[in-house]
Amino acid sequence: MMRFSPFQLAALLAIVPFLHASTLESHFGDAHRLRLQQHDVLPLGWTTLGCYTVDNMRSRVFQTELADNQNVTIESCITSCAARNLELARLEHGVQCLCGDNIVDGVLTAPDSDCRMHRGDNNIEARGGLNRVAVYASRAPPTVQTTDLPGQWQYSRCLAEPAPHNVFPYHINLPGNNSAQNCLSQCSAFGYPAAGMEYGHECWCGDVADITNNGGTTAPESDCTMACSGDSLHLCGDGWRLQLYLWSGTLNNWGAPANIGRYEYLVPGLVPPLLATVGINGKVSFLEKFSSSEFQNSTGAYELDLSLVNDFSHAWREMHVKSDVFCSAAVVLPDKAGRILNVGGYSQHLTSHDSTFGLRLYAPDGSAGVNGTNDWEEDPVNFKLQSRRWYPTALVLSNGSVLVMGGENGANGAPSPSLEILPRIPGGNTQVFLDWLNRTDPNNLYPFLHVLPSGLVFAGYYNEARLLDPVTFATVKILPNIPGSVGNPLAGRSYPLEGASVLLPQRAPYTDETTVLICGGSDSGGDALDNCVSIQPEATNPTWVIERMPSKRVMPCMVALPDGTFMIMNGAQQGVAGFQAADDPNLSALLYDPSQPVGSRITILNSTTIARMYHSEATLLPDGRVLVSGSDPNGYDPPKPSKFPEELRIEVYIPPYLNEGLAQPVVTIPSTDWAYGGQYQINVQLFQGQTSGMRVSLVAATSSTHGNAMGGRTIFPAFSCSGNNVCTVTAPPNARVSPPGWHQLFVLDGITPSHGVFVRIGGDPASLGNWPALPGFNLPGV
Ligand SMILES: *[C@@H]1O[C@H](CO)[C@@H](O)[C@H](O)[C@H]1NC(C)=O
Ligand SMILES: *[C@@H]1O[C@H](CO)[C@@H](O)[C@H](O)[C@H]1NC(C)=O
Ligand SMILES: *[C@@H]1O[C@H](CO)[C@@H](O)[C@H](O)[C@H]1NC(C)=O
Ligand SMILES: *[C@@H]1O[C@H](CO)[C@@H](O)[C@H](O)[C@H]1NC(C)=O
Ligand SMILES: *[C@@H]1O[C@H](CO)[C@@H](O)[C@H](O)[C@H]1NC(C)=O
Ligand SMILES: *[C@@H]1O[C@H](CO)[C@@H](O)[C@H](O)[C@H]1NC(C)=O
Ligand SMILES: *[C@@H]1O[C@H](CO)[C@@H](O)[C@H](O)[C@H]1NC(C)=O
Ligand SMILES: *[C@@H]1O[C@H](CO)[C@@H](O)[C@H](O)[C@H]1NC(C)=O
16 A cells, blocks of 8 residues: 555656755755755756655665765756656765656655745745655646546545555556546446545545545645646545545435335245246246255255145155256246256266266146146256256257357366257267357356347356357357456456346337346455446447446346346355355345436345345246245355355245235236237236236246346237237247247236236247157157
8 A cells, every 4th residue: 555656757756855954954055955045946847746755765666876976966866867768866865866767665745844845936945854855846736636527526625544444445556547537437437426546546436435434534635745647737645645536416326215025934945946947837946956965855856836835745846856957057948848958967976977968857737736747857878968067058049949058067177168059969069169168267157148139149258248140159249348346357247256147128119229237246356246237239339338236246146027127136245156155145135127227227125134145046936926045055065064054945025016915917818829920819907007008028937047047038029908908919029039938928007017927939949849859758749
């Protein structure tokens, strides 16, 4: 902290030390002082910048020391240094003239009286006290910049920090380019309404409350005397002195509504699930690490019947997997049965087969109150991935095939920097190598994948994003790097720096740009990010928009709600994803409403009392509530207990739209197998409003794990109604706007959603329903 800016002044500085008043007398003598008083003292145009303390002057960096010269004067020293094109000159002991371009640690301002220095007019006299130097420059002293400030910044004051503690939490070092423009605009871009420049080259950002919370006090303006490293005309604080600026007005308009919804305890769980999927049977399928579980009684797979949560002994159906799903990916397939496909996994103890190649299928069946009979199906020998994949992502493409990307070849193993297509394309190795995944391993696990209306595939990983051709998977466009935190562009968004990503809603007539949103994440130092970033990747010049969240969050879960908003829940304020790698859980839910202007989209909702960190999930239920499960932040093999428990309790969050006691509208749909562009009747019953004010949404089926809601998409299709009960919905136009798959259709009566009804849109063009043609698999057909 004790640094003096390497002045990069157009002008030269001359620093003249006076160890003792007597030194001045003996070495400079009366003649010299007289001369100072007679002319403007210094070489033409030079003036004094003030008096400085140097705690150990001999240690300072001045690379050029001229030969001792009894006759040296301030003037001759400056002239000599200037001739050497060096930026600083220092006269020491009256006989030494030292030149340099940098002053390092230990230089602080001192009152002018310490140097017995009188500034102004033709009257400068400088005599140093002990360890005092007088500083001169060939221009006027820098002044506070109070005009031409970026945005709505306004100058506040010179602020003293309680050394050795800083007032603001975020620091950017701008050795060559600190200025009000650069510092303040960077702070406000990341949502910080208070900022200050210090030591010439440091830029600090934070909140107004940080000033009093962290002991900032108002200092005399004369304490802030250092020029900005990137603007020699203006002041950038001093040692432990901030040139403080405040944003006038509201930078982050976080909503604090009266109705904040509520968390409720739902049912005891059997395991902390790491994958949660609502099946088209309306039940929740959970998968949990299995051979590696602390719960040796676990089968790795369970299904929750939501109609039986008050009857624990009947609520859970035990299911069975043959290989370990830790940490796999999953998607709901567009086949007739809405089978859940689970890919990848973990093999700690290699047995007869390797779980990391795993492919597992389950066709959800049964109904409310009645157990299904289907179970997970797999054949580890004959039905497997081409590469081992631990922490991959899966995505249904527009053509109905499944893309599986990334991961590592085992727990913290070598990368699997490739993608493959399912059903497997005949031939040998048909994987596509991805150099950008190879390069960014291990910070790109569970990459974020979305199909865009142009047909291109968005890939977001680490702090990068790009668009891929959906046939060759060659990169079509490299997007700008994803911003990190205000001080660290290398912060990341995919596991283990885990944030969460969703596509914002697409609305008929589907002409608006589609937006990808990513919230939270962490930097390599484990400082969680407090922002969401969004981009319209298909725009001509896509740029990331940064929106600050009210607090930091790594491992958030994002959940699409029927009304086009998104929950941001779970996660921690410190650390990264993984076992025992995070702390300080965030218990509050946030709502992100993309219909509001940027900066006003986030609302702070109610809190839970249960820490939900690594391997926690949040999933939209068909009744509009959000199921919240997990976490298991503990180590494994052998289990290592941590301060946060293996969390079995399952909660639901009741969003504000269900927290007003209003009756939910009812929708029934005679035909639920929709073709692109087709028109389908829905029958509705509203209790608050008319169909003229009704909204209809389609929320795609997802499997959620590790900040990914794989398959996620929200569509507001066109519809028209005749009367108050019969409406016709126009299905999305094509597989680029909406890849084939299952969606829950909701109607919204005012703010209140109906229960979702599953419809399939776009059929099964890749004939997944006939795959795999192997014994042991019940094929639903296309
Ligand atoms: C200092 O000035 C005196 C008198 O002008 C002169 O004799 C002497 O040579 C000078 N010394 C140096 C090192 O220039
Ligand atoms: C300051 O300069 C550094 C190094 O050249 C550069 O990376 C950075 O973007 C600049 N910052 C601003 C705010 O201009
Ligand atoms: C927040 O939730 C709790 C229950 O989880 C509830 O008691 C409380 O009333 C809720 N707060 C508000 C303001 O609704
Ligand atoms: C496994 O054992 C734990 C601890 O006894 C218990 O809480 C949990 O319900 C059991 N899970 C299953 C699947 O039986
Ligand atoms: C469903 O099956 C499980 C066994 O896996 C059983 O415990 C439960 O009672 C059954 N539920 C119903 C509703 O029959
Ligand atoms: C993948 O990355 C590793 C480590 O940087 C490097 O040694 C290797 O050559 C890369 N592989 C390919 C095929 O580029
Ligand atoms: C879908 O596209 C992928 C990538 O080009 C291709 O490998 C796959 O065979 C296609 N699927 C179908 C059903 O055409
Ligand atoms: C969590 O987040 C909310 C909103 O971002 C914030 O107000 C709160 O202080 C955070 N901390 C905890 C422990 O919930």
